[in-house]
Amino acid sequence: MTEASAQIQPKRLTFTIPGRLGAWQRTRVDTRNGLRVFNSDKLRSDQGIIRQIAWVAMRDQHCVQLQGPLRLTVETFRTRPASWSAKKQAAAVWITTKPDFDNTLKLVADALNNLVYGDDAQIADGRHIKQYASQNCVVVTLEELGPG
DSSP, rough: HHHHHHHHOSEEEEEESSSOOOOOOOOOEEEGGGSEEEEOHHHHHHHHHHHHHHHHHHHHHOOBBBBBSEEEEEEEEOOOOOOOHHHHHHOOOOOOOOHHHHHHHHHHHHHHHTTTOOOGGGGGEEEEEEEEESSSSEEEEEOOOOOO
């Protein structure tokens, strides 16, 4: 690889998170202990996993922090419930259960702040696709849209 080609920054970052993610949850207040504010352990854990996988993907794809307006696509794939009949399993394509699409987008967007991009306010176009598949995973794709 030449030095000139090594300096070209990718305009796209894609990575896969194995397993399932929870949903973004509102910060909670514990009034019993003098108004202590906290996030759930599951939320912090999911955000940490997302950040770690994104950091490795950025390193492997020689990606620097994305600039300008961005498109965020989150594709959630889940296995069909084993308790469903074979007919129902064969017919089901789209996931229509929780977590809500916007809460998953917010979880991913917040986790990537100050790592993949400066602030999630840069996301001008967001999409969440929820489908049944042979394994549980989440595929995240970020793309620069061009000049703002």
